[in-house]
Amino acid sequence: MVLKPCKMALKPEILKTDIxxxxxxxxxxxxxxxxxxxxxxxxxxxxxxxxxRSGCLAAGVNALNAYINPGESPESYVEYVKKDAEGIIxxxxxxxxxxxxxxxxQKLEEMGLPILKDAKGDYVSRGKRNIKINxxxxxPLLAQAVQAKKNVQILNxxxxxDYIVQGQRVSGAYGFSLKKNLxxxxxxxxxxxxxxxxxxxxxxxxxxxxxxxxxxxxxNTGAGYAMGIRAGAEMTSLEMRFIALRCKxxxxxxxxxxxxxxxxxxxxxxxxxxxxxxxxAGAEASTPQRLYATVLxxxxxxxxxxxxxxxxxxEQEQGLYKAYLNMxxxxxxxxxxxxxxxxxxxxxxxxxxxxxxxxxxxxxYWLNGQCMTTLQGLFAAGDVAGGSPKKYVTGCLAEGExxxxxxLQYIGIDDGVVMLEQSLIQAKVDxxxxxxxxxxxxxxxxxVEEAMQKVMDEYAGGISVGYTVSxxxxxxxxxxxxxxxxxxxxxRAADLHDLLTIHEIIxxxxxxxxxxxxxxxxxxxxxxxxxxxxxxxxxxxxxWRKYVNSRYENGEVKILLREIVKxxxxxxxxx
Amino acid sequence: MSIRxxxxxxxxxxxxxLVCPGGLIVQDEEKKAYxxxxxxxxxxxxxxxxxxxxxxxxxxxxxxxxxxxxxYTLDEQDFLHWFIVNNDIQHRMTSNKRESNKx
Ligand SMILES: Cc1cc2nc3c(=O)[nH]c(=O)nc-3n(C[C@H](O)[C@H](O)[C@H](O)COP(=O)(O)OP(=O)(O)OC[C@H]3O[C@@H](n4cnc5c(N)ncnc54)[C@H](O)[C@@H]3O)c2cc1C
Ligand code: SF4
Ligand code: SF4
Numbered sequence: 001m002v003l004k005p006c007k008m009a010l011k012p013e014i015l016k017t018d019i020x021x022x023x024x025x026x027x028x029x030x031x032x033x034x035x036x037x038x039x040x041x042x043x044x045x046x047x048x049x050x051x052x053r054s055g056c057l058a059a060g061v062n063a064l065n066a067y068i069n070p071g072e073s074p075e076s077y078v079e080y081v082k083k084d085a086e087g088i089i090x091x092x093x094x095x096x097x098x099x100x101x102x103x104x105x106q107k108l109e110e111m112g113l114p115i116l117k118d119a120k121g122d123y124v125s126r127g128k129r130n131i132k133i134n135x136x137x138x139x140p141l142l143a144q145a146v147q148a149k150k151n152v153q154i155l156n157x158x159x160x161x162d163y164i165v166q167g168q169r170v171s172g173a174y175g176f177s178l179k180k181n182l183x184x185x186x187x188x189x190x191x192x193x194x195x196x197x198x199x200x201x202x203x204x205x206x207x208x209x210x211x212x213x214x215x216x217x218x219x220n221t222g223a224g225y226a227m228g229i230r231a232g233a234e235m236t237s238l239e240m241r242f243i244a245l246r247c248k249x250x251x252x253x254x255x256x257x258x259x260x261x262x263x264x265x266x267x268x269x270x271x272x273x274x275x276x277x278x279x280x281a282g283a284e285a286s287t288p289q290r291l292y293a294t295v296l297x298x299x300x301x302x303x304x305x306x307x308x309x310x311x312x313x314x315e316q317e318q319g320l321y322k323a324y325l326n327m328x329x330x331x332x333x334x335x336x337x338x339x340x341x342x343x344x345x346x347x348x349x350x351x352x353x354x355x356x357x358x359x360x361x362x363x364x365y366w367l368n369g370q371c372m373t374t375l376q377g378l379f380a381a382g383d384v385a386g387g388s389p390k391k392y393v394t395g396c397l398a399e400g401e402x403x404x405x406x407x408l409q410y411i412g413i414d415d416g417v418v419m420l421e422q423s424l425i426q427a428k429v430d431x432x433x434x435x436x437x438x439x440x441x442x443x444x445x446x447x448v449e450e451a452m453q454k455v456m457d458e459y460a461g462g463i464s465v466g467y468t469v470s471x472x473x474x475x476x477x478x479x480x481x482x483x484x485x486x487x488x489x490x491x492r493a494a495d496l497h498d499l500l501t502i503h504e505i506i507x508x509x510x511x512x513x514x515x516x517x518x519x520x521x522x523x524x525x526x527x528x529x530x531x532x533x534x535x536x537x538x539x540x541x542x543x544w545r546k547y548v549n550s551r552y553e554n555g556e557v558k559i560l561l562r563e564i565v566k567x568x569x570x571x572x573x574x575x
Numbered sequence: 576m577s578i579r580x581x582x583x584x585x586x587x588x589x590x591x592x593l594v595c596p597g598g599l600i601v602q603d604e605e606k607k608a609y610x611x612x613x614x615x616x617x618x619x620x621x622x623x624x625x626x627x628x629x630x631x632x633x634x635x636x637x638x639x640x641x642x643x644x645x646x647y648t649l650d651e652q653d654f655l656h657w658f659i660v661n662n663d664i665q666h667r668m669t670s671n672k673r674e675s676n677k678x
């Protein structure tokens with residue numbers, strides 16, 4: 001006799017805390033530490049992996065990219081970010097985090113992060129805003145500091161899927177365990193969202209076996225954006241995508257080579273090409289300019305493009321091997337495997353697929369001056385928070401601290417968390433359990449993911465179309481994403497990992513939907529490659545020196561345009 | 576990009592499965608670890624650094640230039656040794672955890 005396989009089902013488990021932190025990454029860990037050091041409030045971190053190595057910092061990082069070196073100031077930092085982002089930043093938010101950058105760096109050093117110092121004991125600068133570190137162990141150090149705090153409870157292996165929303169207020173979140181058949185209902189007086197950005201929206205550089213050999217963490221799949229979108233939170237600047245210029249195949253950072261050994265970008269004819277693409281005399285080329293130039297050189301048949309490293313010294317080569325082991329070991333492996341290091345061969349470079357990442361670009365939750373979203377009781381920090389590009393590790397920590405202090409203040413004022421009716425909870429569990437009951441359909445998980453990435457690549461400005469978008473193509477993309485959202489309801493989960501994958505796909509489809517609406521809304525070209533519109537190829541400061549924001553209401557993405565918030569403004573939401 | 580675990584060497588500690596940021600590694604009924612989703616590996620190397628017995632081989636997929644060479648690590652207090660194995664030749668590089676990058 002053949003037994004019918006027993007269908008899985010999750011059972012609800014109710015938890016309560018003062019402040020729930022969704023995502024125990026860079027910003028999330030620092031928020032928890034800040035709360036523990038400033039209060040006796042109970043904190044719960046819900047992390048889908050394990051905080052020791054989860055998120056962007058898993059492999060380690062190369063340098064601290066946001067630090068105010070001598071001669072610079074928080075004011076000059078704001079000016080730099082503003083210029084680099086073509087004016088579309090929340091000057092108030094960038095300013096408040098800039099004032100904390102050096103203090104959080106000192107804290108990292110106290111936790112044990114090695115930072116390079118000169119004979120006098122001062123940090124050695126790597127450019128105006130960078131300092132040199134050994135960032136291999138940065139995440140375990142942060143995790144250790146969190147684990148030492150008594151009032152912080154850590155739930156590893158729990159994937160959060162939606163907020164508990166009561167009226168306009170967020171009072172916790174729903175999630176499920178990746179280890180046991182449990183559905184969590186976590187009540188909290190305040191929630192801080194720190195789930196990072198979104199990778200895997202577009203067809204990646206290496207779509208085959210090495211599909212996850214990408215720059216951004218493939219495990220950050222835009223959950224925080226998607227939950228916010230579904231709950232009706234206002235989002236900003238999703239159209240400012242981030243595209244990195246990286247070492248071919250390994251997608252390892254190029255900055256270490258470019259800045260470390262001063263390597264220049266050359267084409268296959270050996271010509272330096274970036275300056276020909278509108279870089280002002282004496283000015284440094286921005287990331288989009290270097291990327292755009294590389295795309296065009298390839299299109300004109302002068303590719304591949306390289307970082308010119310041939311002829312660097314043996315010592316420099318060894319230094320690069322070690323620097324890469326500490327953040328992107330695949331690159332060192334590649335050099336050794338080929339038996340040709342950067343001293344013998346120039347390093348080929350390519351642009352990555354686009355990501356939505358608020359730590360590099362400005363996309364994410366629309367915040368007040370204290371990192372509160374437009375939903376009461378919901379705060380956001382790090383790559384999921386909008387308005388302040390180029391915040392990197394230290395900016396994420398600073399923002400984590402700001403959000404934590406604001407959440408603490410908030411729970412002091414508001415204590416009203418109302419328990420949900422049992423029937424509401426049951427309906428939510430049933431909806432998730434449905435994925436275990438779906439019969440195997442025509443399309444599997446991988447097919448839907450691939451379809452999404454192909455649509456986004458071809459119709460929403462991916463690698464294959466040189467990152468350019470147009471209205472006609474975006475409309476096709478919107479239609480296809482809608483169809484895939486329908487198909488995603490029929491997906492079947494055989495186990496908890498499948499259930500996670502299904503949620504990661506659905507979250508990304510929501511992000512795609514809103515991203516497409518943002519790309520269509522900005523009727524100019526504000527940033528080369530990041531948001532390059534073929535119908536409106538020029539920058540239009542008269543009409544578009546504004547934020548493109550959105551809210552998701554009744555299945556529709558509603559676009560709102562907002563005026564620039566200045567540095568010294570105190571910005572509050574108007575409901 | 577992925578890893579492969581040498582079952583012969585694995586001592587069943589479960590540390591690699593615990594830290595993988597994508598939850599890609601699981602333990603079989605004998606508690607030996609294996610990668611269940613090899614195509615989903617990010618290549619972050621977090622698992623290798625946890626493995627005290629050097630059982631985890633980290634390699635480049637053939638689609639990104641891999642030719643059969645692999646890397647593993649061994650931890651020794653303040654030092655992390657990286658071994659790159661190419662047929663019979665083994666390269667060793669050592670990073671000092673307390674020392675900053677020069678670049
Ligand atoms: C490869 C790489 C190299 C970088 N190098 C540098 C550098 O050299 N210098 C520098 O300054 N900056 C660098 N950055 C940028 C910097 O690391 C990031 O901006 C920063 O770490 C982001 O922090 P975060 O807290 O927003 O996200 P993360 O640290 O990624 O944390 C997000 C967390 O949320 C968890 N999560 C996601 N979804 C859910 C869910 N649904 N439920 C529960 N948990 C969830 C994730 O597992 C993760 O732990 C680099 C980034 C990358 C990707
Ligand atoms: S860390 Fe090494 S020894 Fe431990 S389970 Fe993993 S492979 Fe086995
Ligand atoms: S290299 Fe990273 S992503 Fe790959 S299996 Fe190991 S821990 Fe997981």
